[in-house]
Amino acid sequence: MAYVLNTKTNLATIYTTFKGVAWINYNRFLINRPIHTSNEEVNIDWYRKRKVKKQHRRCPEEYLLKLELKRYVNSTIRTYVHFFEHFINQYPHIDLQTINESHIQAYLLLLIR
Known part of the structure; x- marks a missing residue:
């Protein structure tokens, strides 16, 4: 885009x-x-300040910055962060840089089942 x-x-x-x-x-x-004039201000500080369980993996900062740059509304950001973290926490012992297509397919099959 x-x-x-x-x-x-x-x-x-x-x-x-x-x-x-x-x-x-x-x-x-x-x-x-502008098409939408009543959008709320994009603010993802809520994400950075929230407390999570010790073993929980957070979205990478680069992902958050991408969402900010695309100017998604806060509710969309919350949804994307939630589901991305759900995905990466399915593979807690795998480095994010090494997650590949087979991991994604396995995750999608898990959701379908």
Whole structure:
């Protein structure tokens, strides 16, 4: 996913770049106003300050920063953090960097069953 400022120049660049390659419905690009104006401020300090059990693995800071940068609402962040931590705590003795596709598939099968 990429974010581009909503300007006439950027719209022209997108249209020129993808002309003949992809169909673009750019009706929403022409509206230069926020879609949601009542979103609460993104704040994930609640996550960093919360107390957890000693053996519980927390989401990596990089994951939290990604959620902040994407400007997800707090309820979405809570959900994503909850389920990501549920996943990584299924493999408490495996380094996060070594979790692979087979671990993900096994976890998904566990959820299905």
